[in-house]
Amino acid sequence: xxRARDLTKHFRVHKRPPGFVSAMKxxxxxxxxxxxxxxxxxxTIERGERVGFLGPNGAGKTTTLKVLAGLLHPTxxxxxxxxxxxxRRQTRFLEAITLVMGxxxxxIWDLPPSETYAMNRAxxxxxxxxxxxxxxxxxxLLDLGPLIDKPTRQLSLGERMKCELAAALLHRPHTxxxxxxxxxxxxxxxxAIRDFVRSYNTRHEATxxxxxxxxxxxxxxxxRIIVIDAxxxxxxxxxxxxxxxxxxxxxVSFTLTDGITDDELAKLGTLLARDGKRITLRIxxxxxxxxxxxxxxxxxxxxxxxxxxxLEEILRVMxxxxxxxxxxxxxx
Amino acid sequence: MSSRTLRAIPTLLRIGVAETVAYRxxxxxxxxxxxxxxxxxxxxxxxxxxxxxxxYTSADFVAYFLAGLIVRNLTGSWVxxxxxxxxxxxxxxxxLLRPLHPFIAFTMSxxxxxxxxxxxxLPIAVVLLFSSGASALATEPVQMLLxxxxxxxxxxITFSMLFALGALAFLFxxxxxxxxxxxxxxxxxxxxxxxxxxxxxGLRQIAEVSPFRFMFSLPVELMKRPIDASDLAVLMxxxxxxxxxxxxxxxxxxxxxxxxxxxxxx
Numbered sequence: 001x002x003r004a005r006d007l008t009k010h011f012r013v014h015k016r017p018p019g020f021v022s023a024m025k026x027x028x029x030x031x032x033x034x035x036x037x038x039x040x041x042x043x044t045i046e047r048g049e050r051v052g053f054l055g056p057n058g059a060g061k062t063t064t065l066k067v068l069a070g071l072l073h074p075t076x077x078x079x080x081x082x083x084x085x086x087x088r089r090q091t092r093f094l095e096a097i098t099l100v101m102g103x104x105x106x107x108i109w110d111l112p113p114s115e116t117y118a119m120n121r122a123x124x125x126x127x128x129x130x131x132x133x134x135x136x137x138x139x140x141l142l143d144l145g146p147l148i149d150k151p152t153r154q155l156s157l158g159e160r161m162k163c164e165l166a167a168a169l170l171h172r173p174h175t176x177x178x179x180x181x182x183x184x185x186x187x188x189x190x191x192a193i194r195d196f197v198r199s200y201n202t203r204h205e206a207t208x209x210x211x212x213x214x215x216x217x218x219x220x221x222x223x224r225i226i227v228i229d230a231x232x233x234x235x236x237x238x239x240x241x242x243x244x245x246x247x248x249x250x251x252v253s254f255t256l257t258d259g260i261t262d263d264e265l266a267k268l269g270t271l272l273a274r275d276g277k278r279i280t281l282r283i284x285x286x287x288x289x290x291x292x293x294x295x296x297x298x299x300x301x302x303x304x305x306x307x308x309x310x311l312e313e314i315l316r317v318m319x320x321x322x323x324x325x326x327x328x329x330x331x332x
Numbered sequence: 333m334s335s336r337t338l339r340a341i342p343t344l345l346r347i348g349v350a351e352t353v354a355y356r357x358x359x360x361x362x363x364x365x366x367x368x369x370x371x372x373x374x375x376x377x378x379x380x381x382x383x384x385x386x387x388y389t390s391a392d393f394v395a396y397f398l399a400g401l402i403v404r405n406l407t408g409s410w411v412x413x414x415x416x417x418x419x420x421x422x423x424x425x426x427x428l429l430r431p432l433h434p435f436i437a438f439t440m441s442x443x444x445x446x447x448x449x450x451x452x453x454l455p456i457a458v459v460l461l462f463s464s465g466a467s468a469l470a471t472e473p474v475q476m477l478l479x480x481x482x483x484x485x486x487x488x489i490t491f492s493m494l495f496a497l498g499a500l501a502f503l504f505x506x507x508x509x510x511x512x513x514x515x516x517x518x519x520x521x522x523x524x525x526x527x528x529x530x531x532x533x534g535l536r537q538i539a540e541v542s543p544f545r546f547m548f549s550l551p552v553e554l555m556k557r558p559i560d561a562s563d564l565a566v567l568m569x570x571x572x573x574x575x576x577x578x579x580x581x582x583x584x585x586x587x588x589x590x591x592x593x594x595x596x597x598x
Contacts, residue, residue, distance in 0.1 A: 011594060071425050073591050091336075091431040099429055106426035108347070110354035115347050122343035123432045125336040151354075 002045040002068060002175065002207060007077035008231075009038040009063050037063040039231035040077070047174070050201055050208040052222030052239070056319050060231040061211045062101075065177045068209070069099040082175055095124060098173040102180035105160065106167055107152040113163040114148045117170055124171035131170065138166040141196050158189035165193070169200065176200070178210045182217055194220050215311040227315070229322040239311075246317060247309045250288055253280045254301035268294065282309075337436060344437065348444025359445065363452055366404045372525055373397035386530060392556075395468035396527055398460040399555040403548055404524070405453045406446065407487040411438050412514075415498025416507045424593070435495060435583060442491065470558050478568060482551040485571045490547045492578035499582070502589025523549030543578060546571040 015031045016022050038060045045051050055061050066072045068079055070086035070093060079086050084093035107116045121131045138144065142162045147155060155163065161181065169176075178197065182190040194217055201208050212218055218225060218239075225242060227235040235242055252269065255277050265271050268291045269283035283291050288306070295301040352359055376393040379385050388396075415438070418424040427434055460469070470476070497514055501507045519525050520535070522544035531539055539545055550571055553559065559567065 066425070069429065071428055072593065089428070094429060094431040097429075099425070101425070104422060104426055106429070108351065111347070111350055115350060118343055119347050120430070122340035123430045125339065 001047050001080075001082065002209065003043075003078070003080040004064070004068070005042050005078040007038055007041045007064065007067060007079055008036065008075045009060075009067055009072060010075045011035045011037055036231045038067065038074075038228075041228060041231070041233045042077075043226055043233065043236050045207055045209060047207050048201070048205040049224060050198075050222045051210070052218035052225040053209055053211045053228070054218065054225055054315060055211075055228040056315075059228050061228060062179055064228070065099065065179050065209065065211065069097060069177050070094070071099075095171055096173055097175045097177065098168040098171075099177040100164060100168045100179065100181050102161065102183035105152070105164060107160065107163060109152050112149045112151055113144075113155075113167065116152075116163075116167050117148065120167055120170050126171055130172075134170055134172060135166070138169060141199055142166055143192070158185045161185060161189070161193065165196065172204060173206070174204070175207045176209070178208065178212075180212055181210070182212060182214055190214060190217065197221060215315075219311055227318065229319055232322075234318065234322050240308075243308045243311070243314055246314045249282045249284050249309065251280055251307045251309055252283050252288075252292065252295070252304065253278065253307070254295055254304040255279075256299060256301055258300065260299065333436070337432065340432065341440060344440035345444045348441040349447070351441060352445045352448055359448065363405065363449070366408050367401065368524065369397040369400040369404060372400075376526065388527065388530070389468070391468045394463055395460065396552060396556055398456055398463065399469075399552045400524065400548065401456050402453045402460070402555075403483065403486060403551045405449050405456070406483055407490050407547065407551075409442060409487075409491045409494045411442060411491060412494035412498035412507070412511055414438065415495065416501035416511075419498075419501040419593070420506070428590075428593075435586065438495065439491065468556065470554065470556060472558055474561075475554050475559060475564065478564070479551055479554045482554055482568065482571060485575045486547050486551050488575045489543055489571070489578045492575070492582040493543065493547070496578070496582040496585040499586045499589045502586075502593050518544050518547065521545065522547050523552060541570075543574040546574045 011034070012032050013035050015033045041060070041064060053061050053064070063072065067074050068081055068086055070081075070089045073087045082093060082096040084090055084096070086093065086097075107113050108119070117131075117135060120126075121128075126134070139148070142165060144162060144166060147159050147163055148166075152160060152163070165181065176197070181197070182193050185193065197208060197210070198221060200206055208221070210217065210222060223238055225235065225237070225239050226233065227242075249269075251272065256279060257277060260279075262271055262274075265279065265281060269281035269287065271279070272282050273280040281291075292304070292306070295304060373394060376385070376388070376397070377390045380388055380390045380393055384392075415424070415434075418427065427437065430437070493514070497507060497510055500510060504510070520531075521528075521539040521542045523539070528536055528539045528545060528549050539549075550567055553567075
């Protein structure tokens with residue numbers, strides 16, 4: 001279980017305008033400002049949940065993950081993970097969690113991943129039998145095969161990421177903090193990682209807190225999402241509920257062989273895109289049955305698909321509102 | 333040290349050896365950076381070529397700097413640069429996720445390089461024994477036996493001090509200037525550039541009690557000159573004392589620094 005209560009993490013940052021004069025001035029007198037990377041965030045995640053942690057760049061996602069993983073001391077508030085206070089970094093806490101960062105590697109660069117695995121086995125004191133079983137399971141799930149005996153520096157980004165995941169999970173942690181685990185990977189590799197995370201979650205009833213810029217990762221993996229912006233929590237709830245609240249209208253895409261004017265389409269819904277014969281409309285839920293009936297009937301529409309609005313769109317609106325709200329607040 | 337850490341040590345040493353072998357070019361370059369005593373040897377033997385310089389003959393300088401080369405080779409450490417680099421780039425985060433104190437992790441990877449360093453140091457020791465400097469070496473058996481623990485303590489003091497300096501990067505991010513200051517003081521006060529007795533009086537008094545003497549000069553002195561039993565006991569105790577102080581200091585700086593860790597770099 002993960003619990004954050006009024007969690008804050010402030011950084012004191014040296015501020016200096018550009019230019020030579022400013023550089024000289026800063027030698028004598030430095031100006032600092034406090035950046036509220038995480039500002040009073042509270043949430044609880046139960047064991048076995050898969051939660052997406054979303055926010056624009058600099059929103060405080062990674063900082064929150066680092067506080068929860070025990071790398072950073074919170075400025076105030078409380079964090080509790082698997083019953084432990086993370087920053088104390090007790091052995092049993094470190095055995096219970098893992099943090100995978102897409103842009104950081106724990107693999108020893110010039111040695112094959114198998115050497116990092118051997119080191120982690122020794123450091124986490126994993127019994128040899130359990131190590132063999134877990135490594136075999138991870139090798140199968142992640143299709144590691146010959147990769148683990150190739151020097152890490154010779155692996156592709158996707159291959160390295162798969163090996164990173166195995167290194168992070170050899171001690172069978174119950175809580176997974178995944179920070180951009182699919183960054184820079186091709187679609188096939190993204191799908192493989194997604195499948196793996198889901199499978200690990202099911203097999204070990206592991207708790208997963210995931211950040212990703214790829215909304216497909218979040219949609220595919222996380223029934224619940226937490227959204228933060230400028231260090232503050234702005235949404236915590238189920239993904240479908242968020243979409244329904246923010247934009248209940250559906251996106252209806254179809255192909256029309258016969259010509260149709262934009263004015264005729266406007267009678268069915270709002271025209272979002274028209275690419276040759278492929279058309280996308282935005283239609284409210286109440287008008288959906290009638291519109292779809294008309295499209296499939298008199299208009300002979302083919303390849304019709306009804307979808308929720310893309311999560312990116314929802315979040316863009318959400319962050320826009322959050323920014324407007326902040327602009328309206330008095331300065332601190 | 334917990335029993336689980338003890339169980340992990342053989343694996344950590346094995347991987348440390350594999351890393352040293354993998355980084356062989358880097359390792360050789362590092363070895364070359366420890367050869368300053370050879371430069372000083374050439375300099376000081378030419379100073380003492382015509383006549384002894386303040387009781388130091390040319391043979392004394394040869395013996396002193398060859399012994400110094402062995403000590404430097406076996407006790408030198410690059411841990412401060414490793415730590416500050418890992419903190420600066422953020423890879424320290426990955427290390428902190430393992431239930432093993434980084435002091436032990438770095439110690440093991442550095443100790444794993446000792447056999448390779450010995451391969452370099454041994455031929456120098458042979459040259460030292462049979463060169464013109466051999467007559468200028470100490471021969472007392474107890475003193476000779478104490479060279480080994482003294483080298484181990486010199487390694488520990490050096491490693492702890494550099495570990496603490498590296499950990500200061502938690503607070504200052506860039507610690508290169510501090511490392512340069514450290515190396516300046518080390519060179520001057522440890523006997524690395526010249527035997528401590530040749531320093532001006534004021535500096536000599538500071539050098540004799542500073543930790544730097546026990547990082548370099550003491551093992552050299554043990555190899556080089558006969559020392560009274562009582563002085564020997566005091567010097568060895570002082571070295572143990574500095575080892576404890578620097579070890580405790582290093583762990584304290586680490587703990588304080590960790591509170592300020594900003595886990596930069598993504």
